[in-house]
Amino acid sequence: MHSLATVDPQVAELIAAEQARQHDTLCLIASENHVSPAVLAATGSVLTNKYSEGYPSKRYYQGNAVVDGIEEVATQRARELFGVEHANVQPLSGAPANLAVYAAFLEPGDTVLGMALDAGGHLTHGWGVSVTGRWFRSVRYGVRRDTGVIDLDEVRALARRERAKLIWCGGTAIPRTIDFAGFAAIAQEVGAMLAADVAHIAGLIAGGAHPSPVGHADAIATTTHKTLRGPRGAMLLSGAEHASALDRAVFPGLQGGPHDHTTAAIAVALHEAAQPAFAEYAHAIVANAVALADALLERGYDLVSGGTDNHLLLVDLSATGVPGRAAAEALERAGLVCNYNAVPFDPRPPLDPSGIRLGTPAITTRGLAPDHMPELARWIDEGVRARDEATLERIRGEVLELARAFPPPA
Structure with a gap:
């Protein structure tokens, strides 16, 4: 990065900004993860x-x-x-x-x-x-x-x-x-x-x-x-x-x-x-997803199929009156990065669907465990239902504290 900063400080600055974004937010996108330093x-x-x-x-x-x-x-x-x-x-x-x-x-x-x-x-x-x-x-x-x-x-x-x-x-x-x-x-x-x-x-x-x-x-x-x-x-x-x-x-x-x-x-x-630790990681991904699903169900959320067996859950927000895209955008401002997603039989268009998709691979890589999932569910609930930026900013501060306590691989 030192060489890049010398040759092209504009791109180096953007990469540093992305590194900071990944470090200071929690990735709940089911198709994303944090690679090891060796892979990088x-x-x-x-x-x-x-x-x-x-x-x-x-x-x-x-x-x-x-x-x-x-x-x-x-x-x-x-x-x-x-x-x-x-x-x-x-x-x-x-x-x-x-x-x-x-x-x-x-x-x-x-x-x-x-x-x-x-x-x-x-x-x-x-x-x-x-x-x-x-x-x-x-x-x-x-x-x-x-x-x-x-x-x-x-x-x-x-x-x-x-x-x-x-x-x-x-x-x-x-x-x-x-x-x-x-x-x-x-x-x-x-x-x-x-x-x-x-x-x-x-x-x-x-x-x-x-x-x-x-x-x-x-x-x-x-x-x-x-x-x-x-x-x-x-x-x-x-x-x-x-x-x-x-x-x-x-x-x-x-x-x-x-x-x-x-x-x-x-x-x-x-x-x-192929290492034994990876098998533990794979099962931990599922344990976190199940715990997050249970915590959201306790808060009254509608999960497609009623829960999850793997790394992801699909949340139907129809009952909340909040479209999936608005929810995903609000959660991003709160430091929780997910994606809006269609749900089965969705009456809304693909670019503004009824649901959000949540996944646990990246947060499991960072070391989060099932006992963290009720707190994540609370933040998700508050973020989806937030009607003011002050609420999202307050959640953002709480998320930042947890994110910095569990940094991604260096």
């Missing part, structure tokens, strides 16, 4: 200078002997951690990883069955504004109105009726355990490929705090940040029979050269995730 060091290494289009021992540039070793270490660690036969660590982020699944297994116009966005799915599972909804025929399943959970009977009926060739399970706002075996049975029944998007729960799977899709899904796509606590990247996991198709879909199908500094940081994160 690898991300900012000289590997950013290298171009390595291709795969180990099959590069289109010279000088890749070291990079080959780094990628091989990363893929070996991914295979061992998740218990799979094949891993590709080159996808640049979650959306390209998901798109590679389409490129590997489908032709344009094929039918895809995915979870609806407002029910907790992802844009790349066939939503209309995504190319996956424009290039493929998209059919969507949701959740039951009375329980807020996936109805596998509905999924089966849709898969059979629409003759789906690819079925997605997983998403971005699913607070309950995903029944990978149930989805696999449906896919097998209709002759479809099953893809598991575990971007949100990969760290929980690695730590034994959520069932694994290995042995059930034909392809597994995940980001490497979120609960896995790595850099902003992605991976594809599969059995040996699908390795070639997925590799070709990533390169040369969708991407050029991988980001080698990210690959190294993924390798470091996978090493950290």
Whole structure:
């Protein structure tokens, strides 16, 4: 940072401001986390200078002997951690990883069955504004109105009726355990490929705090940040029979050269995730989420599905009369950073929905425990219902005190 401040003080100042913001607020965004100093060091290494289009021992540039070793270490660690036969660590982020699944297994116009966005799915599972909804025929399943959970009977009926060739399970706002075996049975029944998007729960799977899709899904796509606590990247996991198709879909199908500094940081994160302490961390994430859910339920809040089994909870604010966007903006001013989010059967538009999404990966990294969650719930309640800036400023001061007592990794 000293060198950066000398060369470009404007950017250095902005980075310092972001560091201070992360330090002095509490991140409740379910898809964010704080990486370790080791992951951060690898991300900012000289590997950013290298171009390595291709795969180990099959590069289109010279000088890749070291990079080959780094990628091989990363893929070996991914295979061992998740218990799979094949891993590709080159996808640049979650959306390209998901798109590679389409490129590997489908032709344009094929039918895809995915979870609806407002029910907790992802844009790349066939939503209309995504190319996956424009290039493929998209059919969507949701959740039951009375329980807020996936109805596998509905999924089966849709898969059979629409003759789906690819079925997605997983998403971005699913607070309950995903029944990978149930989805696999449906896919097998209709002759479809099953893809598991575990971007949100990969760290929980690695730590034994959520069932694994290995042995059930034909392809597994995940980001490497979120609960896995790595850099902003992605991976594809599969059995040996699908390795070639997925590799070709990533390169040369969708991407050029991988980001080698990210690959190294993924390798470091996978090493950290293989340690016994990470399993404790994964279970602590869930314990914090359950405790926060219980505390919000005690305050009368409506949680989609009635609670959580994992790292996130989806809060329906309809009964409060406060839109999700207004609530998220108020909470940010109070030092609690979350995101507004649609809830199932939401009558409000996506940019101003009825809910907020809360997650515990980042605050668990900082060392917060279940006994802190009632206080967080109180702040959330007061922040959502606040009608004056003085209340938000008072909460901000209290949050700041806790944030500074539990700093993120240095």
